Every structure is written in structure tokens, then in C-alpha cells.
Amino acid sequence: MNENLKSKNLVEMEALFKEMGQPRFRAKQVYTWLHKGVRSYDEMTNLPKALRDTLAEQYPIYAPQVVRRQESKRDGTIKYLWRLHDGNCVETVLMRYHYGNTVCISTEVGCRMGCAFCASTLGGLVRRLEPHEMLDQVLFTQVDSGLPVSHIVLMGIGEPLDNFDNVMRFLELVNSENGMNISMRHISLSTCGLVPKIDELAQRKLQISLAISLHGPNDEIRNRIMPVNKAYPIDELLAACRRYYAETSRRIHFEYAMIDGVNDREEHAKELLRRLKGLPAHINLIPLNHVEESPLKPSSRAAVAAFQQTLEDGGLTATVRRTLGGDIDASCGQLRRKYTKENAQKE
Ligand code: SAH
Secondary structure (H helix, E strand, O other): OOOOHHHOOHHHHHHHHHHOOOOHHHHHHHHHHHOOOOOOHHHOOOOOHHHHHHHHHHOOOOOOEEEEEEEOOOOOOEEEEEEOOOOOEEEEEEEEEOOEEEEEOOOEEEOOOOOOOOHHHOOOEEEEOOHHHHHHHHHHHHHHHOOOEEEEEEOOOOOHHHHHHHHHHHHHHHHOOOOOOOOHHHEEEEEOOOHHHHHHHHHHOOOOEEEEEOOOOOHHHHHHHOOHHHHOOHHHHHHHHHHHHHHHOOOEEEEEEEEOOOOOOHHHHHHHHHHHOOOOEEEEEEEOOOOOOOOOOEOOHHHHHHHHHHHHHOOOEEEEOOOOOHHHOOOOOHHHHHHHHHHHHHO
């Protein structure tokens, strides 16, 4: 298992402290401190100095550094670009909803899924994040902003189900009683559609919300914009969603980025209605965020409204996502991309 102390669960931590000849309660003390977002063992004031020194030497605390922090003047959304201990950068966004502050975290540095509209995948996958690196995004966003975080969405850079074990451990950590204790029901995980992993997730029977990035009503359209569909075509994906519902009784959320002339016609809405029939679902329509490198353009407001109406008329709950942080490059991978490009130009 992972050697970083903050990626361990309490049981593993207790085993380690036992090996070190330390009393068991020390493990819980350290666990609790780490989950408060301390940057140094010296902040753990109820620990003997000798133990702090040993831990500092054997298990350095990694904490991300803020490279950029942008706050939206319109809606208070805050976007962080963090530098990790190896120099890689990831983004986190804090959104302030009426039901609570929500943090959108990255699960990987880059992504290998290759969706045509997404900035996160342009440079490919650099590496997967460790459990504590996901936890750190939540912890340090809370520490830096001073705003209590109650909800988490795994919708930042990366494909969470392509980093399955680390993401599962992250969920365990952030949900733990001695940690942030964030309810599974307040966590959403979004995937582009890795079918075997959706089945694996279903077996865990977690109470998280599952979001599927659908973005098209059929194979023809999905193949064009989402390479993952060639491995797992839409019927297989929706069958997995039905199995997921059968296992968890959790309604599935579908994300649908509206792309001008690609997936936004009435016939597409009707096809979607046919395909999703009988599946307890909610559709989130997202006007595409234009990415500089891509020829794809957002649908018009009128097209989005008409699409929503067709879905609603057909009995599907469809909402149009309010875009937050539009003035601060707050969509998927844009800030990291910009920063990497600027720095490449400097070199
Ligand atoms: N890899 C996961 C989670 C990260 S992306 C997934 O694919 O679901 C979070 C959401 O943002 C996904 O639905 C993704 O398709 C969408 N997205 C990416 N780029 C976008 C863009 N330019 N405009 C609108 N939505 C976008």
C-alpha cells in the first residue's frame, strides 16, 4: 500500500505505529492532525518531540502549494492551481451553492481519455494522483479559503475510474469519522463511461452519486467526440447504468455538453428519450465551454432551451447547469493548460 502516511486509513496507521513501538492512540492523534491539513509535524502539539522528529524524517508531509488563486467577482467561485511535491500541477474549484460549499477535485494529472472538447486531455496522462493528493485538494481548499466544505464532486482533471483504487481510498479517507467526515451522499463521481469499472463501483454499494458524461444519444456521435465509446458503446454503457441502479438504487446523473450542430438537435433529444426509457435519470445540460484548441462551439441558448423542453415533455428531468466562474477559466483543465503553455513559452 501507499507509503505516504496521509494515504493510509486508521487501521493501517495503527498497525504502523504498533511496529514503531508506539501506543495505539498516537495513530489516531496523527491521523486526526493530518486530516486537519497541517503542513508540519510541529503543529501536532500533543505529540512528543522525539516522535514528531522521527515521523518528519520517515514520512515527510506533502502539502500542495498555491500557484494561482482566482476568485470570481460574479459568484465567489474560487479556483486553485496547486503545485504538487513533484512539480506537477492540478486544479481545484470551490463553488458556493445554497446547499453548501462544493469542491471539484482533480483525480489525475492530465487524462488519457481523449475527449474532443476537453482541455484536460490535450497533453495526455502524466500520472495518477495518490489518495492523499485528492484529499489534500479538499483539505487545503478549506484551510486556504476558510470556508467549510460539505460537498465534493470528482469532476476536475482526470478520469476517476481510470484511477480506481486510489479514488476508492480517497473516498474512504474523506468520509472517515476521524477525518473530514463528508457524507458519501454529498459526493459525486463523474465518468466518461468505463463499463467494467462502473460494475466494480456498483459492487461497492457506496451511497455516492454517479454521473455519466454522455454528450451524445448514439454511437455515431459519441464515437466522434469520445474515443472511450469505441471500447464501450452506448448500449453497453447504459446497460451498466441499469445494473448500477439495480445494485445501489441511486438515480443516475447524465451530463450532456451541448455542442453546436453536433448533438443539439431535436432528433437527438428524442433519441435520448428512447435510449434512457425506464432508467431513473437526471440530465444536466451544460452549454459547452469553448476550448481554444478545439473547433467545437457551444450551442445557442435557444437550442439548449428547446432541447431541454423536448426532454421534459418526454418525461425526463433535465436542468441546464448554471455556469459558475466563467470569468476565471474555471472549466476542466483550462487553468493548468494555460499555465503550462505560458511556462513553456518562457523556457
Ligand atoms: N473524466 C470524467 C470527469 C471529469 S470532466 C468524465 O469524463 O466524466 C467533468 C465534466 O466536464 C465531464 O462531463 C466532461 O465531459 C465535461 N467537460 C469537459 N470539457 C468540457 C467543456 N469544454 N465544456 C463543457 N463540459 C466539459
